[in-house]
Amino acid sequence: MIGPNGSQWPTQSRDHRVKARKSDGSAEMTEYDFYQVDAFTDKIFAGNPAGVMPLTEWLPDETLQAIAMENNLAETAYMISKGNGQYDLRWFTPGSEVPLCGHATLATAHILYTELGEAAETITFDTMSGPLMVSRQGNGYAMDFPADEARPLKNVPSFLIEALGDDPAEILAGQYILVVYEDAETVRGLNPNMLLLDKVRTERGRGAAENCVCVTAPGDRKEGGGGYDFISRFFAPGVGINEDPVTGSAHCLTAPYWAGRLGRDDLQAFQASPRGGIVKCRVEGDRVILSGDAVTYLRGRISL
Numbered sequence: 001m002i003g004p005n006g007s008q009w010p011t012q013s014r015d016h017r018v019k020a021r022k023s024d025g026s027a028e029m030t031e032y033d034f035y036q037v038d039a040f041t042d043k044i045f046a047g048n049p050a051g052v053m054p055l056t057e058w059l060p061d062e063t064l065q066a067i068a069m070e071n072n073l074a075e076t077a078y079m080i081s082k083g084n085g086q087y088d089l090r091w092f093t094p095g096s097e098v099p100l101c102g103h104a105t106l107a108t109a110h111i112l113y114t115e116l117g118e119a120a121e122t123i124t125f126d127t128m129s130g131p132l133m134v135s136r137q138g139n140g141y142a143m144d145f146p147a148d149e150a151r152p153l154k155n156v157p158s159f160l161i162e163a164l165g166d167d168p169a170e171i172l173a174g175q176y177i178l179v180v181y182e183d184a185e186t187v188r189g190l191n192p193n194m195l196l197l198d199k200v201r202t203e204r205g206r207g208a209a210e211n212c213v214c215v216t217a218p219g220d221r222k223e224g225g226g227g228y229d230f231i232s233r234f235f236a237p238g239v240g241i242n243e244d245p246v247t248g249s250a251h252c253l254t255a256p257y258w259a260g261r262l263g264r265d266d267l268q269a270f271q272a273s274p275r276g277g278i279v280k281c282r283v284e285g286d287r288v289i290l291s292g293d294a295v296t297y298l299r300g301r302i303s304l
Contacts, residue, residue, distance in 0.1 A: 016054040018301075029303045035115065036073070036298035037107035040246040040277035042139070044297050047277040048246035050107035051076035053302065054116065061097070067302065068092035074244050077104040079112075085120025087112075089127050095240030099128040100175070102143060102248010102290055103277075109134040109141050110294035140293040147288045148174035148253040163196035164215065174253045175210065176234075181217040184231050188272050190215060194237045201238040212236040214250045216257075221268060228278075229267040230258045246277030252288045255281035 016033040034053050041047025051071045055078055058064075068076040072094055080088045089108060091101035105125060112118035113136060122135040133144040150172040160177070161167060170180040177200070181187050192213075201211040213235045219228030232254055234247040244250075251269060259265050259281075267281040280291040 016056065031301040031303050034298075034300050034302045035107075035111045035296060036071075037110055037294050038297050039103035039106040039110070039294045040248070040271075040279055040292040041275075042293040042295060044295055046275050047292075047294070048103040048244065048275065049073050049297065050101075050104040052104070052108050052111045053078050054111075055080050059304075063304070064090070064092055065097070069094045069240075074241050075101045075104040077101070077108045079108055079125070082126075085118065085122065086124045086126065089125040089132070091127075093236075093239040093241055095238070097128075098239060100145075100249040100252075102145065102251065102279075103246055105132060105134060105143055106141055106248060106290075106292055106294055109143075110296065113141075114296065115299070137291055140291055142289055142291045143248065145249070145252050145288050145290060147256045147283065147286050150174050150178050150253055150257045153177065157200040159196045159199045160213070163193045163200070164190055164213075165192065166190060168215075172257070173210075176212045176214050176250060176253060177210075178253055178257065179213060179215045180257075181215065184217045184219055184272075187215050187217040187231055187233055190233065192235055194235070194242050197235055198237040211238050212250075214247070214254060216254050218258075218262075219268075219270065227268075228270040229262060229264075230254060231270045231272045233272055243273055245273045245275040246271045246279065248279065248290050248292075251279050251281050251290055255288050255290075256283050259283040 018031050036051055038044050038047040038049050051073050075091045075093055078090050091098050091104050109123050122133050125132045135142050153171045153173040156171050166186055168179045169182050172178040216232040219230045221227035221229045234244040234250050255267055265283045269279045269281055271277045282289040
């Protein structure tokens with residue numbers, strides 16, 4: 001098969017990279033396996049897309065960032081095998097490296113199990129946020145993440161409510177700012193001013209991830225019936241993402257909050273972005289189990 005720039009595209013290498021030359025014989029390149037996965041969905045064109053790039057050694061940070069910017073996906077995940085079902089894992093948005101990303105973790109596990117022959121019952125990812133475990137669950141995957149406690153935000157950024165365009169019931173914070181409304185339609189109808197929302201980062205003077213804003217409201221689930229326990233949306237202009245389609249890590253914050261309010265530990269959540277996605281949550285003390293499906297959209301190579 002002919003690959004990028006007229007080079008020969010061999011079958012997948014065990015170390016996820018091959019050497020190749022352009023068709024004119026010049027400029028030797030290294031080609032890396034690359035995948036794109038739609039996470040928290042069972043069909044393509046829904047959920048949250050993530051890039052997954054297996055490596056055998058870390059490329060320079062500026063190269064990892066440039067690839068993520070070129071992909072222009074919410075996150076690109078890079079992982080290196082350590083053997084026995086253990087991997088180092090990092091995540092980059094188009095703007096920066098981030099300490100935690102749920103959907104790209106789910107996407108990486110999906111690629112390991114479905115494309116790369118991982119046989120371990122549970123995969124352990126070593127990350128900036130500590131070890132994260134992922135296992136198969138039916139046709140999907142279950143991720144074991146640290147719970148995040150929502151506390152009242154003492155100094156509310158002056159631009160925040162104006163940027164969102166509607167007065168909330170509560171403003172809290174954990175890893176992210178959590179804005180609580182009492183009506184799901186209010187959350188669905190928000191049209192934030194992203195320029196103002198990005199000023200929150202400047203005013204608070206903290207890391208970009210801490211100034212991402214998650215808005216949430218109770219859902220329409222009835223006792224013993226369908227629907228969702230809560231809905232959410234996630235805005236992150238400070239890291240290059242105006243609205244994230246489905247944000248696994250935000251549910252480490254929202255699930256414990258709603259578990260406390262609703263009095264139950266098993267929750268069904270919907271992220272009401274234009275693409276939309278379903279996240280099943282279970283709160284277990286200081287951990288949150290996030291479950292969802294994933295589907296591979298693209299298999300290819302990146303030439304560097």
